Each structure stands twice: as structure tokens, then as C-alpha cells.
Amino acid sequence: MGRPVYEGLKVLDVTNNYAGPMAGSMLADYGAEVWHIEKPVLGDDNRFFPPMIDGISINYCTSNRGKKSVVLDLKDPRGAEAFKKLAAKADVLLESYRPGVMKKLGLSYEDLKEINPRLIYCSISAYGQTGPYASRPGYDVIAQAVSGIMEMTGEPDGQPTKIGPAIGDWMGALNAFGCIGTALYYRSICGRGQRIDISLARSLMWMAAKLDHGITGEVGTRTGNHHSNLAPYGIFTGNNNESVVIGVLSTNLWNKFCDVMGRPELAEDERFISNDKRVANKEILIDLIQEWLRTFAHVSDAVDRLMDAGIPCAKIYNMIDVDEDPHFNQCGWIANMPMADGMTSVRTRRFPADPFEFSEFSAEYRKAPALGENNHEVLGALGYSKKEIDEMEAEWEAKIKHKK
Amino acid sequence: MGRPVYEGLKVLDVTNNYAGPMAGSMLADYGAEVWHIEKPVLGDDNRFFPPMIDGISINYCTSNRGKKSVVLDLKDPRGAEAFKKLAAKADVLLESYRPGVMKKLGLSYEDLKEINPRLIYCSISAYGQTGPYASRPGYDVIAQAVSGIMEMTGEPDGQPTKIGPAIGDWMGALNAFGCIGTALYYRSICGRGQRIDISLARSLMWMAAKLDHGITGEVGTRTGNHHSNLAPYGIFTGNNNESVVIGVLSTNLWNKFCDVMGRPELAEDERFISNDKRVANKEILIDLIQEWLRTFAHVSDAVDRLMDAGIPCAKIYNMIDVDEDPHFNQCGWIANMPMADGMTSVRTRRFPADPFEFSEFSAEYRKAPALGENNHEVLGALGYSKKEIDEMEAEWEAKIKHKK
Incomplete structure (x- = not known):
């Protein structure tokens, strides 16, 4: 130093x-x-x-x-x-x-x-x-x-x-x-x-600021807790109001995700077969995922499973999670x-x-x-x-x- | 330069x-x-x-x-x-x-x-x-x-x-x-x-991060669009889903605000006589203010009135407001x-x-x-x-x- x-x-x-x-x-x-x-x-x-x-x-x-x-x-x-x-x-x-x-x-x-x-x-x-x-x-x-x-x-x-x-x-x-x-x-x-x-x-x-309405004809506004063109991609809530961010960006990840949920048949389901279909049936999809999350006492248990399978995700940390996180503490954050x-x-x-x-x-x-x-x-x-x-x-x- | x-x-x-x-x-x-x-x-x-x-x-x-x-x-x-x-x-x-x-x-x-x-x-x-x-x-x-x-x-x-x-x-x-x-x-x-x-x-x-639960005993969490200890202080919505931030921090400002709303009697109303009372009756207060806002075609008209009276406030800008704002444009933002x-x-x-x-x-x-x-x-x-x-x-x- x-x-x-x-x-x-x-x-x-x-x-x-x-x-x-x-x-x-x-x-x-x-x-x-x-x-x-x-x-x-x-x-x-x-x-x-x-x-x-x-x-x-x-x-x-x-x-x-x-x-x-x-x-x-x-x-x-x-x-x-x-x-x-x-x-x-x-x-x-x-x-x-x-x-x-x-x-x-x-x-x-x-x-x-x-x-x-x-x-x-x-x-x-x-x-x-x-x-x-x-x-x-x-x-x-x-x-x-x-x-x-x-x-x-x-x-x-x-x-x-x-x-x-x-x-x-x-x-x-x-x-x-x-x-x-x-x-x-x-x-x-x-x-x-x-x-x-x-x-x-x-x-x-x-x-x-997104000021492209003059170019695209669309005025930017809020899109909530889920992405407008990707699914599943956003915030999902389990028990105790604990939430997780999950982002599935490819068919390969979607298939893996279905396996993690113990629902391999969903990978073949016509309603979810492509990103476009998943976006079109987003509400049903969100319900399915949240139903699965509620089978865990804590969302962090689901996060562990998703992480092991390589699905991009993160628990939504509350202030206790932030305070106790080993990475944050070890790295001097x-x-x-x-x-x-x-x-x-x-x-x-x-x-x-x-x-x-x-x-x-x-x-x-x-x-x-x-x-x-x-x-x-x-x-x-x-x-x-x-x-x-x-x-x-x-x-x-x-x-x-x-x-x- | x-x-x-x-x-x-x-x-x-x-x-x-x-x-x-x-x-x-x-x-x-x-x-x-x-x-x-x-x-x-x-x-x-x-x-x-x-x-x-x-x-x-x-x-x-x-x-x-x-x-x-x-x-x-x-x-x-x-x-x-x-x-x-x-x-x-x-x-x-x-x-x-x-x-x-x-x-x-x-x-x-x-x-x-x-x-x-x-x-x-x-x-x-x-x-x-x-x-x-x-x-x-x-x-x-x-x-x-x-x-x-x-x-x-x-x-x-x-x-x-x-x-x-x-x-x-x-x-x-x-x-x-x-x-x-x-x-x-x-x-x-x-x-x-x-x-x-x-x-x-x-x-x-x-x-x-707010990590004071070890000191205060309270774990920090979200408090929504309104302040937990001040009222009125937060986001209020009028017609066309247009919203405004209003922050009233003193009795003097509250009295002025009642005048601006054309409701001088509210300044004497027991339910709103102090900040503590206003916080306790926050839901009624929010309804009253939003009712007043809906008497304007556009929230910006209400903002003009509030500004003239010196009430701290701001319209919640959408992307058109940001794009067209004279201050933002004049100042090179x-x-x-x-x-x-x-x-x-x-x-x-x-x-x-x-x-x-x-x-x-x-x-x-x-x-x-x-x-x-x-x-x-x-x-x-x-x-x-x-x-x-x-x-x-x-x-x-x-x-x-x-x-x-």
C-alpha cells in the first residue's frame, strides 16, 4: 500500500x-x-x-x-x-x-x-x-x-x-x-x-431518462417486476414474503429450470416451448414458479438448487441478509x-x-x-x-x- | 475553456x-x-x-x-x-x-x-x-x-x-x-x-444498506410511497395516472396547503392539527389530497398552484416531461x-x-x-x-x- x-x-x-x-x-x-x-x-x-x-x-x-x-x-x-x-x-x-x-x-x-x-x-x-x-x-x-x-x-x-x-x-x-x-x-x-x-x-x-420516442414512436415507461420481452425474468415470491430474481435467457436454461422444479413435462408444454410463448403465457408461468417456490420453507433453499443447476438467480436480500453475507463481509464491503x-x-x-x-x-x-x-x-x-x-x-x- | x-x-x-x-x-x-x-x-x-x-x-x-x-x-x-x-x-x-x-x-x-x-x-x-x-x-x-x-x-x-x-x-x-x-x-x-x-x-x-438493527433493534425495510413519520409527504395521484410529490414539513406549510386546496377548515380539523395527528390519519389525508388533485385536468396545474404558495412539490415526470423540460434543456442536461x-x-x-x-x-x-x-x-x-x-x-x- x-x-x-x-x-x-x-x-x-x-x-x-x-x-x-x-x-x-x-x-x-x-x-x-x-x-x-x-x-x-x-x-x-x-x-x-x-x-x-x-x-x-x-x-x-x-x-x-x-x-x-x-x-x-x-x-x-x-x-x-x-x-x-x-x-x-x-x-x-x-x-x-x-x-x-x-x-x-x-x-x-x-x-x-x-x-x-x-x-x-x-x-x-x-x-x-x-x-x-x-x-x-x-x-x-x-x-x-x-x-x-x-x-x-x-x-x-x-x-x-x-x-x-x-x-x-x-x-x-x-x-x-x-x-x-x-x-x-x-x-x-x-x-x-x-x-x-x-x-x-x-x-x-x-x-x-430514455428519450427515444422521437425515434421509436414509443414513450418509455415502467414495466413492473417482470421483463416485457423475456420470461421467466423478474421477481418471484415464495413463503414469508421472501423473493428471488430469476433470469432464464435460453431454451437450454429453460429445460434445466423445468428439471430443477421437478416438472420436466413443462419443457415440452406448448404454452412455454419458446421465449415468445412464455412471454404470451407469462401470468400462468409466474404462478407455476411461485407455486414451486412455496414448497420451500425459505426462498434461499430454492436459490441453492437453482445455483447448483447454473440458473442465473439471486435471493432478494433483506437487511439481515446484507449484514450477514459472507462475500460482502470478507471483501470489506x-x-x-x-x-x-x-x-x-x-x-x-x-x-x-x-x-x-x-x-x-x-x-x-x-x-x-x-x-x-x-x-x-x-x-x-x-x-x-x-x-x-x-x-x-x-x-x-x-x-x-x-x-x- | x-x-x-x-x-x-x-x-x-x-x-x-x-x-x-x-x-x-x-x-x-x-x-x-x-x-x-x-x-x-x-x-x-x-x-x-x-x-x-x-x-x-x-x-x-x-x-x-x-x-x-x-x-x-x-x-x-x-x-x-x-x-x-x-x-x-x-x-x-x-x-x-x-x-x-x-x-x-x-x-x-x-x-x-x-x-x-x-x-x-x-x-x-x-x-x-x-x-x-x-x-x-x-x-x-x-x-x-x-x-x-x-x-x-x-x-x-x-x-x-x-x-x-x-x-x-x-x-x-x-x-x-x-x-x-x-x-x-x-x-x-x-x-x-x-x-x-x-x-x-x-x-x-x-x-x-441500513445495518443499524444491532443498534436500534429495528430491521430496515420498505415504507412505500409515503413517509413513515411525516404527513403529507410522498406521492399523490390525480387524473390520467399523473402523480406529484408533495412534502409538508411544518404547521405553517400545512396551513398554507389547506388554503391552496380551498379547504381552510382542515387547518383547524382535530384529525390533522399536528404532524403526529396527520400521520395517524394518513389514509384519510391522502384521500382528501387526491380528491383535490382530481379537480385539475392535469397534475401540473395543481403543481403550479402549490409552487406559487411555496409548498415543496414536484410533478412526477414522465419521459415526455423530461424531454421537454426547459431547465433540463437550457442547462445542457x-x-x-x-x-x-x-x-x-x-x-x-x-x-x-x-x-x-x-x-x-x-x-x-x-x-x-x-x-x-x-x-x-x-x-x-x-x-x-x-x-x-x-x-x-x-x-x-x-x-x-x-x-x-
């Missing part, structure tokens, strides 16, 4: 909620020094996201792991000034305010590139930094709605379907992480920083990370590790900071005295508490 | 289907010279993916845009030898074979780093390169099944739900693209290449790209542009190559004579046709 790729890199992270903070933590996992700028008294909103334990959010701990916390009131000129001094030293700035807010604070890319032309300034927002919707509020479900992914998911005669996980946030974080790597490579060639614009809605739309100092009743959390593996360096998952934990260290290094820092902190706290 | 970030970079792309090819094309969009190595006669499997026009797959055109096509039979020692000569000149190698295949061909990372220690070798597969499931076949639905994302999506009392788009493939491509940028940055510091291991299942599991030369009846395709914006360089979407179009150019540059190339090609073609 070599050195962590981002060792020595300074990241100024003024993000909130999920997508932005997660991108910052991924940089921290690979060695960056990440200064998470938080608002006085309350800090990042996700410090209050459930579930909370000992007054601390476990999600905050994960999406802000490995960072330093610095409290600044950016509306106070002294706060903005300190921010600019950090920006002058930083390699990367990550922000996730509503577009326009950083400009109002005098901290836009245009403002900061004057101070630091090597700065890589990455903005993460719902709709991107320009265009008619830029200033609209947006959270994950709104990004899902306009991306088309809800319209493309679910039964054709049912409603569109919300994707369970907040995939807009996750895609945004992964996208920002990768683009920052790309921009750092670019800077290594020509010495210049730049602006990166990441949109949650755009990231999801990129995956969901699941990791344990330390919780913040104040969380005394739970000390570690199992969570999905960063979704890639490099041979030259690996991730180190470190604990999240307490609010303002690193004010003296980080601001002190800029030349602020202990007294100045204490005074600013006290004033900002009083201002917020007065508002309350 | 500066130079394209990957100008001058050579990419050896020996991928198939979707995820791998798309990652290669994204590198081409930013200036890389991408040599797509294809098997004789048939080429990449996705040359036959529907819809086909004039005998050419439009999906092939998009997921192989901007590349050069070089036909090599890697099972022939002369083909493997030519491949090694290309690997010696390449900055990046992308491959998506079943794990173990490249090793069998003598083209593993260990084999090639001897020739070119600066090579970045990125593998994309279903389950990653190591561990008990590495050699299992896997396509997008199988990655979806084991990731937990199907289990987390859909109605709690219904089946798990297949995500419509092949998000495993898309996530895999974006992930590979970003990791290659990261590895190039690393190489710019220390001069060394490395191996990158991308798994479709892992990429999806990273987004889907949708692009047009040229189809391959042989496709005479359709010359361009609308498709979702790469999902990010850099201020220093932009994407250029170029046409996909015909099979083997660049054999003479690329192999000629390695020192092969026209005669040698023609002879190898003819032999490989004869071998395949003989098998048929």
Missing part, C-alpha cells in the same frame, strides 16, 4: 444534510484534512437526524466521519473573513447551499478564485447552479420525481414508485467525489482550479466505524464502506467531531489568538440564543 | 454490455483516445441490443461514442501480443470480463504492470475481483437483488420492487469514471499506476449525439449528457465506430504491416465463421 491519495490535501467543507457531507467524508477517508464549517450553536442540520443516541445522530457520525469541526458565523464579516483565509489555503471547497447564498456571503467561486486560483470549488444542489429552477428547494424525493426514475419504477397499472434509499443524495456524493479527483488531475497538469456543478436531479435523470466521543452507549456502527477498491491505498474511517471541536486548532493556525476566537464564539452563541 | 482533461490519454477498453463501455465513452467525451477491443465478426454484445435501426443498435452508438474499434482475437497469441503492445502504451485499461478471464488470457494486472507500471487497470464486474462470489454471473437485476435496494423499494405489504432503469450499470460506470480520475491524480504525485476494482452489486449496496455512419435513417439521438459540469472543459459527444474500423490505424502504429493485419483479420473471421 502507498500513501493515502488525498494526504496533505485541505478541504473546506461548508455542506449540510447528506449529499455534501458524505462527499467530504469520502475525501477524509483517503487522507484529506477536512474542515467542516458549521453554524454556531446548532451546527449541521444532520446533527439532529434520527436515530439519535446519547443526543448524537448516528447518521451525522457516518456522514461527517474523519472531519474537523469549525464553527463560523458566515453572516458576520469576521466569520466570512476567517472563511476566506481558509479558502486561501484550501485545495478543495465543497458547498451545498441553495444557489446564490454563497454569492450573497461574498464567497462565490468568482470571489475566491481571486484569492486562490488553484481552488477546486464543488457545489452540490438539487437543480444545479444555473437555469430557471436553480433557486428551487429540493430534497431527494423531489430529485427522484423530476428525474423520471419514479415514473420508470413499479407496476404499469399502478402508481409510480419512490425508490426506498435516498439515491439522489448518494449519487450526488459519489459524483462529487469522482469529479473532484478529475479536477485534481486536471490541476496537476495545468495548475488551475475550477468550478464543479453537481445536481442531484441531473444525476438521477442521467440514469433514468461492510465496515465498522467509531462513533463520536459523546456517544457512550454505542461505540461503533456497521455501515457500507466506500464502494470501490484501490490497490495502492485504502480508506480509514475515523470518528466525527463534536461541534466546534477544532476551532482553536484551525483558526489558531490562521493567526487568530485564543482570546479572539473565544470572543467571536461567545458573540455568535449569544446572537443565536437571543434569536431563540 | 481549457483543454479537455483527458486529451492525450490512451485508454485500452476491453469491455462489453453497458457499464464498462459507458465508462470508456465518458473518458472519450473528455478527450481520451479510447481503443475499444472487440471480438472478431460479432464485436461487443451490445452491438445487437434493441432497438436496432439499419442493423445498428442505438444503445451501442451511445455507450461506445467517441471510441476507435479494434478487432482482436485475444485467444490467439498474436491477438494477445498486440493487446500487450497496446497496454504498454496505455494510461488506462478498462475491462469487464468475468473475473479470472483476463488472467487466463495472460492479461491480468500482474502480467501488464510488468510491462507498464504506470498503467491504471480498472475492472468492472458484478461481485468484484475477489471473494466467494467473484466468478458468479451477474447482470443489473442480480446486483439490484443482493444490494437490498429491491427490498427497500415498494409497498410494505407488497412485493419488493425492481428499479426500472439499470441503475447498477449506470452507478458502475460513474464509479469507474471517478475512480480513474482519482487514480490519475495519484499517479501524477507518485508515478505509479494501480488496480481499481468496481462491483455493480457493491455500488448499489452502498446506497441501499440533455444532448444530441451523432449516430454511427451506417445508420442512415436516424442521424442523431437525444440522450442524457454526462451528469456534471466542469468550468474548465466540456464534453464532446462523437460518433461510435464500425466494427474494426480502426484496425489498420491503431495496429499499424504498433508496427504491424497492412499485410499482417489483413491476414490476422481474415484468419480470425474464418475461425468464427467455421464455428458457426
Whole structure:
């Protein structure tokens, strides 16, 4: 293993909620020094996201792991000034305010590139930094709605379907992480920083959109849990609401599958003799397969039989299956990370590790900071005295508490 | 605008289907010279993916845009030898074979780093390169099944739900693209290449997994189209099966929402007076809202009213909405790209542009190559004579046709 790729890199992270903070933590996992700028008294909103334990959010701990916390009131000129001094030293700035807010604070890319032309300034927002919707509020479900992914998911005669996980946030974080790597490579060639614009809605739309109706005459829409032109191919359910994905792509596999089901006569059955016939008689076929699945106490027993016969399939994992899977655990797909100092009743959390593996360096998952934990260290290094820092902190706290 | 970030970079792309090819094309969009190595006669499997026009797959055109096509039979020692000569000149190698295949061909990372220690070798597969499931076949639905994302999506009392788009493939491509940028940055510091291991299942599991049952005692599962602890918050359906996402997060917004619905009395209604009450009476509430939505010919008319009142909402876009959206079009989220030369009846395709914006360089979407179009150019540059190339090609073609 070599050195962590981002060792020595300074990241100024003024993000909130999920997508932005997660991108910052991924940089921290690979060695960056990440200064998470938080608002006085309350800090990042996700410090209050459930579930909370000992007054601390476990999600905050994960999406802000490995960072330093610095409290600044950016509306106070002294706060903005300190921010600019950090920006002058930083390699990367990550922000996730509503577009326009950083400009109002005098901290836009245009403002900061004057101070630091090597700065890589990455903005993460719902709709991107320009265009008619830029200033609209947006959270994950709104990004899902306009991306088309809800319209493309679910039964054709049912409603569109919300994707369970907040995939807009996750895609945004992964996208920002990768683009920052790309921009750092670019800077290594020509010495210049730049602006990166990441949109949650755009990231999801990129995956969901099929815009070929002008070519094919057909408007793309959802096709449910089964394929429109292949059968059997989709989700099948057995006892205890346990489900399996099965995909049979050839006559040879279909014949094998009939044997596995103990129904060799089906291979000769006129209704299922070809893929076209199987598609035409899909409903009967699905019933037959689900009837067979219900002869097993657990769907995983059927999966074992199918796997032995070489039929492409997979149990639909629930969270216990994911947690206990030997491959996922052996390969480091699941990791344990330390919780913040104040969380005394739970000390570690199992969570999905960063979704890639490099041979030259690996991730180190470190604990999240307490609010303002690193004010003296980080601001002190800029030349602020202990007294100045204490005074600013006290004033900002009083201002917020007065508002309350 | 500066130079394209990957100008001058050579990419050896020996991928198939979707995820791998798309990652290669994204590198081409930013200036890389991408040599797509294809098997004789048939080429990449996705040359036959529907819809086909004039005998050419439009999906092939998009997921192989901007590349050069070089036909090599890697099972022939002369083909493997030519491949090694290309690997010696390449900055990046992308491959998506079943794990173990490249090793069998003598083209593993260990084999090639001897020739070119600066090579970045990125593998994309279903389950990653190591561990008990590495050699299992896997396509997008199988990655979806084991990731937990199907289990987390859909109605709690219904089946798990297949995500419509092949998000495993898309996530895999974006992930590979970003990791290659990261590895190039690393190489710019220390001069060394490395191996990158991308798994479709892992990429999806990273987004889907919630493994806190050991902490909270609750196993995460799907919660349908509405939130479990907030109301109204979710998908609501009006006429023509058109749907909208509405999210009301405060009493103030709830009161405004009642006004917009022309039902100010609901704001005083005991059943809906607090979020807890609204959650307890969620079914009645959903019916009331959907009744109101059905008073509009189109859900978008209701969305306009809600937007004007500042209620967070979004129409659930279908593919026509996505295609025609002014923000998406103005901001370059949708692009047009040229189809391959042989496709005479359709010359361009609308498709979702790469999902990010850099201020220093932009994407250029170029046409996909015909099979083997660049054999003479690329192999000629390695020192092969026209005669040698023609002879190898003819032999490989004869071998395949003989098998048929």
C-alpha cells in the first residue's frame, strides 16, 4: 500500500444534510484534512437526524466521519473573513447551499478564485447552479420525481414508485467525489482550479431518462417486476414474503429450470416451448414458479438448487441478509466505524464502506467531531489568538440564543 | 475553456454490455483516445441490443461514442501480443470480463504492470475481483437483488420492487469514471499506476444498506410511497395516472396547503392539527389530497398552484416531461449525439449528457465506430504491416465463421 491519495490535501467543507457531507467524508477517508464549517450553536442540520443516541445522530457520525469541526458565523464579516483565509489555503471547497447564498456571503467561486486560483470549488444542489429552477428547494424525493426514475419504477397499472434509499443524495456524493479527483488531475497538469456543478436531479435523470420516442414512436415507461420481452425474468415470491430474481435467457436454461422444479413435462408444454410463448403465457408461468417456490420453507433453499443447476438467480436480500453475507463481509464491503466521543452507549456502527477498491491505498474511517471541536486548532493556525476566537464564539452563541 | 482533461490519454477498453463501455465513452467525451477491443465478426454484445435501426443498435452508438474499434482475437497469441503492445502504451485499461478471464488470457494486472507500471487497470464486474462470489454471473437485476435496494423499494405489504432503469450499470460506470480520475491524480504525485476494482452489486449496496438493527433493534425495510413519520409527504395521484410529490414539513406549510386546496377548515380539523395527528390519519389525508388533485385536468396545474404558495412539490415526470423540460434543456442536461455512419435513417439521438459540469472543459459527444474500423490505424502504429493485419483479420473471421 502507498500513501493515502488525498494526504496533505485541505478541504473546506461548508455542506449540510447528506449529499455534501458524505462527499467530504469520502475525501477524509483517503487522507484529506477536512474542515467542516458549521453554524454556531446548532451546527449541521444532520446533527439532529434520527436515530439519535446519547443526543448524537448516528447518521451525522457516518456522514461527517474523519472531519474537523469549525464553527463560523458566515453572516458576520469576521466569520466570512476567517472563511476566506481558509479558502486561501484550501485545495478543495465543497458547498451545498441553495444557489446564490454563497454569492450573497461574498464567497462565490468568482470571489475566491481571486484569492486562490488553484481552488477546486464543488457545489452540490438539487437543480444545479444555473437555469430557471436553480433557486428551487429540493430534497431527494423531489430529485427522484423530476428525474423520471419514479415514473420508470413499479407496476404499469399502478402508481409510480419512490425508490426506498435516498439515491439522489448518494449519487450526488459519489459524483462529487469522482469529479473532484478529475479536477485534481486536471490541476496537476495545468495548475488551475475550477468550478464543479453537481445536481442531484441531473444525476438521477442521467440514469433514468430514455428519450427515444422521437425515434421509436414509443414513450418509455415502467414495466413492473417482470421483463416485457423475456420470461421467466423478474421477481418471484415464495413463503414469508421472501423473493428471488430469476433470469432464464435460453431454451437450454429453460429445460434445466423445468428439471430443477421437478416438472420436466413443462419443457415440452406448448404454452412455454419458446421465449415468445412464455412471454404470451407469462401470468400462468409466474404462478407455476411461485407455486414451486412455496414448497420451500425459505426462498434461499430454492436459490441453492437453482445455483447448483447454473440458473442465473439471486435471493432478494433483506437487511439481515446484507449484514450477514459472507462475500460482502470478507471483501470489506461492510465496515465498522467509531462513533463520536459523546456517544457512550454505542461505540461503533456497521455501515457500507466506500464502494470501490484501490490497490495502492485504502480508506480509514475515523470518528466525527463534536461541534466546534477544532476551532482553536484551525483558526489558531490562521493567526487568530485564543482570546479572539473565544470572543467571536461567545458573540455568535449569544446572537443565536437571543434569536431563540 | 481549457483543454479537455483527458486529451492525450490512451485508454485500452476491453469491455462489453453497458457499464464498462459507458465508462470508456465518458473518458472519450473528455478527450481520451479510447481503443475499444472487440471480438472478431460479432464485436461487443451490445452491438445487437434493441432497438436496432439499419442493423445498428442505438444503445451501442451511445455507450461506445467517441471510441476507435479494434478487432482482436485475444485467444490467439498474436491477438494477445498486440493487446500487450497496446497496454504498454496505455494510461488506462478498462475491462469487464468475468473475473479470472483476463488472467487466463495472460492479461491480468500482474502480467501488464510488468510491462507498464504506470498503467491504471480498472475492472468492472458484478461481485468484484475477489471473494466467494467473484466468478458468479451477474447482470443489473442480480446486483439490484443482493444490494437490498429491491427490498427497500415498494409497498410494505407488497412485493419488493425492481428499479426500472439499470441503475447498477449506470452507478458502475460513474464509479469507474471517478475512480480513474482519482487514480490519475495519484499517479501524477507518485508515478505509479494501480488496480481499481468496481462491483455493480457493491455500488448499489452502498446506497441501499441500513445495518443499524444491532443498534436500534429495528430491521430496515420498505415504507412505500409515503413517509413513515411525516404527513403529507410522498406521492399523490390525480387524473390520467399523473402523480406529484408533495412534502409538508411544518404547521405553517400545512396551513398554507389547506388554503391552496380551498379547504381552510382542515387547518383547524382535530384529525390533522399536528404532524403526529396527520400521520395517524394518513389514509384519510391522502384521500382528501387526491380528491383535490382530481379537480385539475392535469397534475401540473395543481403543481403550479402549490409552487406559487411555496409548498415543496414536484410533478412526477414522465419521459415526455423530461424531454421537454426547459431547465433540463437550457442547462445542457440533455444532448444530441451523432449516430454511427451506417445508420442512415436516424442521424442523431437525444440522450442524457454526462451528469456534471466542469468550468474548465466540456464534453464532446462523437460518433461510435464500425466494427474494426480502426484496425489498420491503431495496429499499424504498433508496427504491424497492412499485410499482417489483413491476414490476422481474415484468419480470425474464418475461425468464427467455421464455428458457426
